[in-house]
Amino acid sequence: MTLVDHLPVAPIVLPAVMAPVTMLVMRRRRIVSVALSFGGGVAMLVAALALFAMVQDDAIRCYALGAWAAPFGIVLVVDRLAAAMLVLAAVLALVVLGHAVATGADRKGWHFHPMFHFQLLGLNGAFLTGDLFNLFVFFEVLLIASYGLMLHGQGALRLKAGVAYVVVNIVGSALFLIAMGLFYGLTATLNMADLAVRVAALGPADQGLLRVAGLLLVTVFALKAAVVPIHLWMPRTYAATMPVVAALFAIMTKVGVYAMIRTVPLILGARAGAAAWVPAPYLLPAAIAGAVLGFVGVLVARGMREQAAFAVLASTGTLLMAVATWREATLAAALYYLVQATLAGAALFLVADATMRRRGQYADAIVPSPRFAGQDATGLLYLIAAVAAVGLPPLAGFVGKLLILDASYDAPGWPAIWATILASTLIGVVGFSRSGSTLFWKAAPPGTDPVAAPARSRADLAAPLALLALLALLTVAGGWVTVQARAAARQVMAPDRYVAAVLGHGR
Known part of the structure; x- marks a missing residue:
């Protein structure tokens, strides 16, 4: 060998x-x-x-x-x-x-x-x-x-x-x-x-x-x-x-x-x-509940890390709505969405880290604070990460959800899938808009203590920026990635090929 x-x-x-x-x-x-x-x-x-x-x-x-x-x-x-x-x-x-x-x-x-x-x-x-x-x-x-x-x-x-x-x-x-x-x-x-x-x-x-x-x-x-x-x-x-x-x-x-x-x-x-397909009757309702509860959590979260955690929960629910139909087309859409959801969720956590390092005693709490060094940079990164996580154009989250909607049409339970994706996306937009405006736009009340944080280099912005760049690349290369996802889904839904390859009866 x-x-x-x-x-x-x-x-x-x-x-x-x-x-x-x-x-x-x-x-x-x-x-x-x-x-x-x-x-x-x-x-x-x-x-x-x-x-x-x-x-x-x-x-x-x-x-x-x-x-x-x-x-x-x-x-x-x-x-x-x-x-x-x-x-x-x-x-x-x-x-x-x-x-x-x-x-x-x-x-x-x-x-x-x-x-x-x-x-x-x-x-x-x-x-x-x-x-x-x-x-x-x-x-x-x-x-x-x-x-x-x-x-x-x-x-x-x-x-x-x-x-x-x-x-x-x-x-x-x-x-x-x-x-x-x-x-x-x-x-x-x-x-x-x-x-x-x-x-x-x-x-x-x-x-x-x-x-x-x-x-x-x-x-x-x-x-x-x-x-x-x-x-x-x-x-x-x-x-x-x-x-x-x-x-x-x-x-x-x-x-x-x-x-x-x-x-x-x-x-x-x-x-x-x-x-x-024994899990099929249970998986779709659980996935729908996960997407809704996740984005409701984004709406009511009290901190950036908590909000990012609920965004991950919501993305898993959205992903499983496509998986739960157990069809090749929806599985391919799910695989595309899986990649972007992982990168978007990680980006939210890293943006939260960069923000709380600059906000001092206010940390990641979603409350107004006095202006702080690097607010414009972290605010822009938060905006882009939120757009990716909630699934708005032009980033890959929108492409992924569009693929799921297209592939699930005429699948069992498709009206529930469509209604959930559209409604939960709206809830997510409201949630991220509310927290973003509170964190980076609203002025702190008079008499609020100034931010007590040491000067920071911009090194901690590199990682979230890299993840967002990867999301942009995933969008630009969407056609090629979709071809790869469809080929992977085709292999998964052809178990005889897997069996033959492992048990030695050919490919």
């Missing part, structure tokens, strides 16, 4: 190596540790781009660790969807890492860089794994790392939210184990491709238990994605943590959506008998 043949394992090996190395070097050679951290991030992006280029031939590649063939060994599977998610994670990670170093946020504790790379290890592993057990393992890796990152910088509110976050995810992990136990008891395998074959062969006597296993599995992914009504942990957690960490967490809810997209058509698709 050549070096290129081993490329699928690089996104897992690189952060797995960088995490302990940066931890060992950090205490004595911080500059060296930061350089290594950046080097690992760049190498991961290069590997992700190489894999993305590799899958342009439309082949699905299976990498068997230790040359143990599926379904007996551990396999990594690279297709268009996995490669795209790797690129998205790598790009977001580099931008967030740059902001953390530029603002000194990584100095709030000794373990930011190791936890950061362990988080990437979990994310990349979840995108690449070909079996449910290792999906559980990589979920646990990213969750354990997120516990450390969530508490980075300390604080009583952060600790309180962190305890709730840990408890919720422990419950989710327990449910995941139960679901895996049911699947293994029914099929004697946890390899996703093998599960697809064996689930289709189950007899009538096993259909009830299969439905329970499928619903439990999707419930776990819905918990990770913060789907209503099991979303209550998310706004408090994201609002309490450091904004730079919350910006990285913007992709974590999308991991839950990715897991649904990966497993439902493959394992619980048309051939699953009574369990076919």
Whole structure:
């Protein structure tokens, strides 16, 4: 095998190596540790781009660790969807890492860089794994790392939210184990491709238990994605943590959506008998509720970080409205929207960070304050990020919502999807307009204390500006990105190709 043949394992090996190395070097050679951290991030992006280029031939590649063939060994599977998610994670990670170093946020504790790379290890592993057990393992890796990152910088509110976050995810992990136990008891395998074959062969006597296993599995992914009504942990957690960490967490809810997209058509698709598309009746109402509640949260939020957290919740609901129809066209629209929603959510958190650093004692509270240095710059960034998050022209959020509306027309429940997207967008516009005018336009009442904040360089504006530039690029390159999304959706909705590639029966 050549070096290129081993490329699928690089996104897992690189952060797995960088995490302990940066931890060992950090205490004595911080500059060296930061350089290594950046080097690992760049190498991961290069590997992700190489894999993305590799899958342009439309082949699905299976990498068997230790040359143990599926379904007996551990396999990594690279297709268009996995490669795209790797690129998205790598790009977001580099931008967030740059902001953390530029603002000194990584100095709030000794373990930011190791936890950061362990988080990437979990994310990349979840995108690449070909079996449910290792999906559980990589979920646990990213969750354990997120516990450390969530508490980075300390604080009583952060600790309180962190305890709730840990408890919720422990419950989710327990449910995941139960679901895996049911699947293994029914099929004697946890390899996703093998599960697809064996689930289709189950007899009538096993259909009830299969439905329970499928619903439990999707419930776990819905918990990770913060789907209503099991979303209550998310706004408090994201609002309490450091904004730079919350910006990285913007992709974590999308991991839950990715897991649904990966497993439902493959394992619980048309051939699953009574369990076919088992989450469909429940997912669309939950997604509609998520979009509405998310934008209502944007409207009533009391702080910029809280508002950004509700915007992430709203974007997940909008995304799942497209996914819930389980059609190729709507799934392609959802994949386009997933990319822009992740970048827009992260941008909101980083803009909030830059703003609160300049507002001193007023922090990110949505209240009028005296003018502060850099108000015009942060106000402009906030405006652009809000336009992207709410889905107004000319940025990619508008394109994504337009694609969802077009693709969902004549799908089951399409009037509800259209009404929700249009109504929630209006609520979001009102919410962001209200907070933006309060933060950057309204004059503070007479006698208000002046802003007490040290002079800031403009270095902390670079990362949010980079994310907004990426959103603009996503808009300009909308045609090419849509072609990529449609090709990825076509692969996802053709599970036989995935099964053949993994089990070795050809491509």
